Each structure stands twice: as C-alpha cells, then as structure tokens.
Amino acid sequence: MQNKIKLNHVSELPLKKDQANLFLEAVTAVMVFLFSIALAGYMLVDSMAKNWQNGISGTLTVQIMPLPGDTDSQEKSLRLNKVITFFENQPAVESVILISETQKERLMSPWLGQDVDISALPLPELLDVHLKQGADFDYEKAAQALKEIAPFASIDNHNVWLHRLLDLASSIQTLALSVLWMVLAVGVFSIFYAVCTSLGIHGQIIEILHIMGAKDDYIARQYARRGFLIGLISGAIGTAAALSAFWWLHHSAVYLSAGLLGSLDISSGGWLLLLSLPLWAALLSTATSYWAVRRTLRKIM
Amino acid sequence: MAADRNAGTEPVVDMQNVSIRYGTDPEVLSDIRLSLEKGSFHFLTGKSGAGKTSLLSMMYLALKPSSGTVTVFGTNIGFASRDAMALMRRRIGVVFQDFRLLEHLSAYDNVAVPLKVRGMKESEIEKRVRELLRWVELESSMNKICSTLSGGEKQRVAIARAVINRPEILLADEPTGNVDDDIAQKLMKLFVEMNRLGTTVVIATHSQELINQYNYPRIHLENKSLKVFPALRRLSNAE
Structure with missing residues (x-):
C-alpha cells in the first residue's frame, strides 16, 4: 500500500511562526483601527458640515425684543407685523415664519428643562426668514433699514458663525486627512521593515530556495500570501474595534447633538468604505510585502 | 567509466x-583557471579551508x-540577470556537507522543492518524488519531518533533492560521509549512472x-x- 503524502501545499518559509509576522499582525490591527477612526471622523464632520450648510444657509433669524413694561398685546402684534411686513417686502425673501411658543419652549429646553412655563419670561419674538435660492441679500443695508423703522428688532446673521463652524469643520477634516496619510505611511513602513526582518530570520531558507532555482517572485509570492491573510484578519479586528468605538461615541453624542451638532450620519457609501477596510488593508499588505521582498532580495546572492 | 569516455x-x-576574497581578508583562491567539460566527472580534494566550498559555491552560482x-552554461555570471541565474541554478544539483535541508518540512516536501520552484504539476511532482525516495529507501519516511531523521537519512534526502531535477551539473560536498558503506556504494553508483547519461559531476571528498x-x-x-x-x-592483468 502506498504511503499517503500529508503536506502537499506547504510553504517552504515558516512565516506563520516568526516574530516579525506576529508584530505585523498587531501593528496592522492598530493601524486599521486608527485609520477607521480617522476616516469615520472625516466622514462625520463632512456630513455635519453639509447638514449645517443645508439647514442654516439661506436663512436668517430676526429677534423682536420686548419693551420694558410691555403688556399691551395689540401693541406687540402691531410691532411684530411691522417687522414681518418689512421682510415680506424684501425681493430676496422667500418666506417669513414666526417661531411659535411651543417651538421656543423646545429651543429653550436644553437650558431650562422640559416643564417650564416660558410665557412669564421676557423672551423675544423670533422670525425665521428664508431667502430665495441664490438671492443677493445685503444684510447690513437691511439691518440699517430695519433699525430705522423698528429699533427694537435685530437681525441675527447665521452666515457669520456658519462660516466659522465650516472653517472649523474644514480644519478638522484636514487634520483627519493628515492622520489618514500618516497611518497609511506608517503602515507601509511597518510592513516593509517587518518583511525585511523576516527575510533576515529566514535568510538560510531563502538561500537554499535560491540555490534550488527559485526566482525572487516565488519567494515574494509566499510573503504576499501571508501579507494578504494578515491584512484581512488583522484588518477585520481593527475595523471591528473601530466600529465598536465609533458606535459608542455616536451613542454618547446623540444626547449632545440635539440642537447643537445636527445629525451624526455616515452615508451608505461611507459605511461600505469602512466595512471594506480589511480588504483594502489586505491588498495594501499584499502589494507592500511583495514589493519589499523583491526590493530586498535584489541585494542578496 | 573514465571521465574522458x-x-x-x-x-x-x-x-x-x-x-575569491571575503571582505578585506586574504584571498582564499587566487588566479584559478578551470574548465569542466560537459559529461566530465571530477573529484575535488584539498585540506579543510583550502577553498573547496568557495569553488563549489561559484559553480552553483551562490558566489561571484x-x-x-566565471562562465556557466556559456553565460558569464557577472552579467547574468537574477532570473537568468535562477534558471541556470535549476540545471544544477547540489549536495551540501551539512545537508541544508528545510528542517521544518517533511522528507517528501524537501525533495519536492526543486520541482515546485519550477512550477511543475503536483501529480508529476508526487510521481517523481515518490519514485526517487523509494530508490534511496526512504519511502516509508517520506512524511517524517526532517529534524527527526537520522544523519544518514538526511544525507539521502539531500541527495534525492539534488538529483530530482535530473541536473546537468551535480556538485556534492562529502556526499557519502554520513552513510554506511552499502548506501555509499549505491549513491556513488547513482552519480556514476547520472554521469553516464551526460551529467557533469564534481564530488568534494576527503x-x-x-x-x-x-x-x-x-x-x-x-x-x-x-x-x-x-x-x-589502470593496468589490466594482461599488461
């Protein structure tokens, strides 16, 4: 009876057990974790900035301050109508909406709590003025004209702080992009040096393989296969850890987001990108391992 | 049986x-001229440290x-590309004094290496490796990890690995040093037979x-x- 052969598809290089690969597994998981967090951060800030822009740009808020000892509701209505009419007559204005008492209560709830009667408080009347799309509205001129007919009213121009917020968002995104590039660069260098170390560890086996007629490509493909597995498995671990951290952060931010941050959403394309990170890590690890081996072996034998 | 034949x-x-000089050390070999004709058979002798390993290393293209x-198969190795060198090495079989087996692999996998690097089909590899391991009386140990084999068994695995590719040049460093007389005779017969079929053989021995x-x-x-x-x-009896 013929002796059955056990190991037909073995790799000549015992890469699975060497220290350099254990290091690479850990580093890849950490790098993918950091990359995922930075990428998710980038996409979140992008989404938040878009929400702000969509929700606030093209609008302005008008405050009509209560006058001291102001109790005559008819007088108050007259003053209010005067301001409403002023804005409705502006060619650039699309609509003017009076913020109701209920809406005001909701706006104040983060500061005053849920069950507070705000009717007794001297709060201003608020108008939500929507401008026509692309309309050229001169805030300063309108504010000046409004001051002349209704000195008790003032325009709150969102664009000033919206631009500041968008500048901040843009800075955070630039920072996130820098982190992404840095993580990518550190990842590639780590793979490169881990592969070089591993080539040193297995120098004798590689020499034997060369003497047996192995081309550099034969050896590089063994490293590339290992690189793919490390990228995929460690990448999946890193991504899973990042998604857990991200979920926790998102969950915590929900309370804060009411009225301040807007919704914290990532598009379906963004989720797809995040979930595909292990695959990208595997491809990067494969290509870098292969290249590192070819580059290093050129100097040997 | 003579080489000239x-x-x-x-x-x-x-x-x-x-x-040959290693770093700034004195030369190991100096102004060597040697031509090995196709199908020749030579013994390589010299004291330890005389440069036998260096000479063999140049022949199996591990040392420039x-x-x-140095011209091997008509190619000056100083100008050959890495891939061309790999293809030339496939035409050379080497038996090392210290075997240089891949200790974590089985006897079968060690002997299969030269065929695998050539990209040979698994079925053909199995057929050839099994046949050769049977010939060196190691078929029953083919699945044993090399680190568990005896010195003599390792020697036979190393020789099987060197000849599995049917090389055009066979270089062996003390190939019979660790085997008993019967196996040594059998291995020498293998080298002689390969030489008869056209392989150029160089055996370093003491x-x-x-x-x-x-x-x-x-x-x-x-x-x-x-x-x-x-x-x-040799003088015949008649002479």
Whole structure:
C-alpha cells in the first residue's frame, strides 16, 4: 500500500511562526483601527458640515425684543407685523415664519428643562426668514433699514458663525486627512521593515530556495500570501474595534447633538468604505510585502 | 567509466583568472583557471579551508568571484540577470556537507522543492518524488519531518533533492560521509549512472578510498591555487 503524502501545499518559509509576522499582525490591527477612526471622523464632520450648510444657509433669524413694561398685546402684534411686513417686502425673501411658543419652549429646553412655563419670561419674538435660492441679500443695508423703522428688532446673521463652524469643520477634516496619510505611511513602513526582518530570520531558507532555482517572485509570492491573510484578519479586528468605538461615541453624542451638532450620519457609501477596510488593508499588505521582498532580495546572492 | 569516455568538448563551467576574497581578508583562491567539460566527472580534494566550498559555491552560482570571469552554461555570471541565474541554478544539483535541508518540512516536501520552484504539476511532482525516495529507501519516511531523521537519512534526502531535477551539473560536498558503506556504494553508483547519461559531476571528498575506487580526474586545491590530476590509467592483468 502506498504511503499517503500529508503536506502537499506547504510553504517552504515558516512565516506563520516568526516574530516579525506576529508584530505585523498587531501593528496592522492598530493601524486599521486608527485609520477607521480617522476616516469615520472625516466622514462625520463632512456630513455635519453639509447638514449645517443645508439647514442654516439661506436663512436668517430676526429677534423682536420686548419693551420694558410691555403688556399691551395689540401693541406687540402691531410691532411684530411691522417687522414681518418689512421682510415680506424684501425681493430676496422667500418666506417669513414666526417661531411659535411651543417651538421656543423646545429651543429653550436644553437650558431650562422640559416643564417650564416660558410665557412669564421676557423672551423675544423670533422670525425665521428664508431667502430665495441664490438671492443677493445685503444684510447690513437691511439691518440699517430695519433699525430705522423698528429699533427694537435685530437681525441675527447665521452666515457669520456658519462660516466659522465650516472653517472649523474644514480644519478638522484636514487634520483627519493628515492622520489618514500618516497611518497609511506608517503602515507601509511597518510592513516593509517587518518583511525585511523576516527575510533576515529566514535568510538560510531563502538561500537554499535560491540555490534550488527559485526566482525572487516565488519567494515574494509566499510573503504576499501571508501579507494578504494578515491584512484581512488583522484588518477585520481593527475595523471591528473601530466600529465598536465609533458606535459608542455616536451613542454618547446623540444626547449632545440635539440642537447643537445636527445629525451624526455616515452615508451608505461611507459605511461600505469602512466595512471594506480589511480588504483594502489586505491588498495594501499584499502589494507592500511583495514589493519589499523583491526590493530586498535584489541585494542578496 | 573514465571521465574522458563521456567528456564532450563544450565546457559547462569555465573559470578564468578567478580570485575569491571575503571582505578585506586574504584571498582564499587566487588566479584559478578551470574548465569542466560537459559529461566530465571530477573529484575535488584539498585540506579543510583550502577553498573547496568557495569553488563549489561559484559553480552553483551562490558566489561571484572577486576578480576574473566565471562562465556557466556559456553565460558569464557577472552579467547574468537574477532570473537568468535562477534558471541556470535549476540545471544544477547540489549536495551540501551539512545537508541544508528545510528542517521544518517533511522528507517528501524537501525533495519536492526543486520541482515546485519550477512550477511543475503536483501529480508529476508526487510521481517523481515518490519514485526517487523509494530508490534511496526512504519511502516509508517520506512524511517524517526532517529534524527527526537520522544523519544518514538526511544525507539521502539531500541527495534525492539534488538529483530530482535530473541536473546537468551535480556538485556534492562529502556526499557519502554520513552513510554506511552499502548506501555509499549505491549513491556513488547513482552519480556514476547520472554521469553516464551526460551529467557533469564534481564530488568534494576527503576519502582516498573513494578516489582510488573510482578512477576519475582530481581537482586539488592547495595554497590558494588549483591543480588538475588526470585519471590514472589502470593496468589490466594482461599488461
């Protein structure tokens, strides 16, 4: 009876057990974790900035301050109508909406709590003025004209702080992009040096393989296969850890987001990108391992 | 059986003014000239440290000379590309004194390496490896990890690995040093048979008995230089 052969598809290089690969597994998981967090951060800030822009740009808020000892509701209505009419007559204005008492209560709830009667408080009347799309509205001129007919009213121009917020968002995104590039660069260098170390560890086996007629490509493909597995498995671990951290952060931010941050959403394309990170890590690890081996072996034998 | 009977005219290995120096150390070999014709058989002798391993290393393309030219299969190795060198090495079988087996692999996988690097089909590899391991009486140990094999078994695995590719040049460093007489005779018969079929053979040995038994020319290294002694013509009883 013929002796059955056990190991037909073995790799000549015992890469699975060497220290350099254990290091690479850990580093890849950490790098993918950091990359995922930075990428998710980038996409979140992008989404938040878009929400702000969509929700606030093209609008302005008008405050009509209560006058001291102001109790005559008819007088108050007259003053209010005067301001409403002023804005409705502006060619650039699309609509003017009076913020109701209920809406005001909701706006104040983060500061005053849920069950507070705000009717007794001297709060201003608020108008939500929507401008026509692309309309050229001169805030300063309108504010000046409004001051002349209704000195008790003032325009709150969102664009000033919206631009500041968008500048901040843009800075955070630039920072996130820098982190992404840095993580990518550190990842590639780590793979490169881990592969070089591993080539040193297995120098004798590689020499034997060369003497047996192995081309550099034969050896590089063994490293590339290992690189793919490390990228995929460690990448999946890193991504899973990042998604857990991200979920926790998102969950915590929900309370804060009411009225301040807007919704914290990532598009379906963004989720797809995040979930595909292990695959990208595997491809990067494969290509870098292969290249590192070819580059290093050129100097040997 | 003499080398001259098989020798052709085309040298498979040609060395001209070859010197070897490691780093800033003194030269190991100096101004060597050697031409091995296709189908020749030589013993390589010399004291330890005489440069036998360096000379063999150049022949199996693991070492380039510090000066001079080495031409193998008509290609100057100083100018050959890495891939071309790999393809030439596939035509050379090597048996190392210290075996240089892949200790974490089985006997089967070690012998299969030269065929795998050539990209041979698994079924063909199995057929050839099994046949050769049977011939060196290791078929029952083919799945044993090399680190568990005895010295003699490792020697036979190393020899099987060297000849599995049916090489055009076979270089062996003390190939019978760790095996008993019966196996040694069998292995020498294998080398002789391969030589008869056209393989150029160089065997480095300290065994005067082996040299006397097989009457082939001898390359002797001494004082950094090389001398080739022709095969002794044996007198027949009639003479």
